[in-house]
Amino acid sequence: MMDTYHSIFIISFVIIIYIITWIITKKKIITIATNRKIWNVFLVLFFFSSSVLGLILAVAIDYKLSLEWYRSVLWFHVEFGIALAVVSSFHLFWHRYYYVILLKQALAKNKDK
Numbered sequence: 837m838m839d840t841y842h843s844i845f846i847i848s849f850v851i852i853i854y855i856i857t858w859i860i861t862k863k864k865i866i867t868i869a870t871n872r873k874i875w876n877v878f879l880v881l882f883f884f885s886s887s888v889l890g891l892i893l894a895v896a897i898d899y900k901l902s903l904e905w906y907r908s909v910l911w912f913h914v915e916f917g918i919a920l921a922v923v924s925s926f927h928l929f930w931h932r933y934y935y936v937i938l939l940k941q942a943l944a945k946n947k948d949k
Contacts, residue, residue, distance in 0.1 A: 838908055841918065842915065857875070879927055882923055886913055889913035892909060
C-alpha cells in the first residue's frame with residue numbers, strides 16, 4: 837500500500853468527481869455557488885491535511901524524533917498533496933481572470949518604475 841503513490845488514481849478520481857459536480861451544476865441540481873463551495877471545502881481539507889502532515893514531518897526531522905512512523909506520514913502527506921494539486925488547478929482556472937488582472941497591474945507598476 838505505502839510502497840507506491842496513487843497519482844493516476846487520485847488525479848482521475850478527483851477529475852471524475854469534478855465532472856459529476858459540473859454536470860449536476862449544468863442540470864441546475866446545485867448552483868454554481870454551491871459547486872464552488874464544495875470544491876473550496878475540498879481545497880481546504882487537502883491543504884490542511886497535507887500541510888499539517890508536512891509540519892509534523894519537519895518537526896520530527898528537526899528534533900530527531902523517532903521516525904518509525906515517518907514513511908506512513910510521508911505517504912499520506914504526498915497523497916493529500918497530489919489531490920491538493922489537482923483541486924488547486926481547478927481553483928486557479930476558475931479565478932484565472934483575477935490573476936491575469938493582478939499580473940497586468942503588477943507589470944504596469946514595474947513598467948512605471
